[in-house]
Amino acid sequence: xxxxxFLIVFSIYVSINVYLFTRGxxxxxxxxIVQPVYVAVFLFCALSFFVVLAxxxxxxxxxxxxxxxxxxxxxxxxxxxxxxxxxxxxTRVADHxxxxxxxxxxANYPLAKLISLGSTLPFPKMxxxxxxxxxxxPAMYIWAI
Numbered sequence: 228x229x230x231x232x233f234l235i236v237f238s239i240y241v242s243i244n245v246y247l248f249t250r251g252x253x254x255x256x257x258x259x260i261v262q263p264v265y266v267a268v269f270l271f272c273a274l275s276f277f278v279v280l281a282x283x284x285x286x287x288x289x290x291x292x293x294x295x296x297x298x299x300x301x302x303x304x305x306x307x308x309x310x311x312x313x314x315x316x317x318t319r320v321a322d323h324x325x326x327x328x329x330x331x332x333x334a335n336y337p338l339a340k341l342i343s344l345g346s347t348l349p350f351p352k353m354x355x356x357x358x359x360x361x362x363x364x365p366a367m368y369i370w371a372i
Contacts (some may be wrong), residue, residue, distance in 0.1 A: 252265065
């Protein structure tokens with residue numbers, strides 16, 4: 228990949244990460260330890276693949292494999308999180324234009340944002356496990372000839 232192509236892909240990756248980080252940050256409660264933990268986990272996941280790219284030859288194969296797996300899982304999860312964040316943003320726009328949210332959501336909007344965030348977190352993991360199960364548990368067939 229040439230340098231211009233890498234810069235384009237990298238800038239798209241960073242833009243999506245900034246958007247998702249901002250949306251997740253806004254959904255979290257302001258008090259407590261949740262936000263610092265969120266920052267640490269988000270940065271670790273988002274930067275793990277690039278750590279392998281930069282330090283892959285100097286790292287042990289075990290650490291390199293761990294960072295590659297975390298980075299790969301993050302890149303796949305990024306797509307699911309992006310779809311969920313755009314969906315929730317579009318519903319907010321629709322509520323602003325047409326008033327589609329019920330009164331209970333409008334009265335408890337911070338809680339509704341937190342529930343929305345919590346409901347999207349398991350889906351990338353479930354989707355990756357669902358698609359990886361046939362690879363992890365191959366079927367054996369015995370053919371009678």
